[in-house]
Amino acid sequence: MKTWTKALVAAGALAIAASGVARADEVADKQFKKYCQKCHGAEGKGDGAEGATLAEKPRDFTDCAAMAKESDDKLFEVVKVGGKAIAGKKSEMPAMGKSLSDDEIKNLVAKVRSFCATGAKP
Numbered sequence: 289m290k291t292w293t294k295a296l297v298a299a300g301a302l303a304i305a306a307s308g309v310a311r312a313d314e315v316a317d318k319q320f321k322k323y324c325q326k327c328h329g330a331e332g333k334g335d336g337a338e339g340a341t342l343a344e345k346p347r348d349f350t351d352c353a354a355m356a357k358e359s360d361d362k363l364f365e366v367v368k369v370g371g372k373a374i375a376g377k378k379s380e381m382p383a384m385g386k387s388l389s390d391d392e393i394k395n396l397v398a399k400v401r402s403f404c405a406t407g408a409k410p
């Protein structure tokens with residue numbers, strides 16, 4: 289293979305890898321809107337229309353100090369099995385493991401984390 293062909297192939301592989309990452313993000317965005325936003329709010333502040341009616345309000349995902357205390361594994365578990373199954377978490381957080389695959393939940397945890405990165409609070 290000529291050098292420039294190799295370069296092209298490498299660039300193509302990179303482009304495919306990059307688009308794969310972008311797609312996972314987009315899927316997580318769509319799924320967050322569909323399944324989570326009504327409670328957690330468009331900006332993850334826990335101010336969705338349904339969230340406001342709950343006895344136990346969803347936490348503010350832009351509160352980095354509070355979110356830093358939770359491991360990714362813990363957040364993953366809460367989304368997968370629901371708050372009720374986890375000590376110290378409230379049943380208002382529904383179990384999503386039946387609607388979402390583990391990979392989808394992982395991407396949603398990344399989405400949840402992204403609110404802290406883009407949110408106002410340090």
Ligand code: HEC
Pocket residue numbers: 319320323324325326327328338339342344345346347358363364366367371376377378379380381382384396397400
């Ligand atoms: C019916 C409302 C509702 C829906 C829908 C909902 N949540 Fe929640 N969620 C909550 C509440 C309330 C809590 C707080 C539970 C607690 O901390 O005791 C919570 C907690 C969480 C937590 C744990 C954060 C923490 O405080 O430790 C994560 C992560 C989470 N939700 C992500 C999601 C994702 C992702 C979706 C969509 C797939 C979703 N939630 C859908 C209400 C909801």
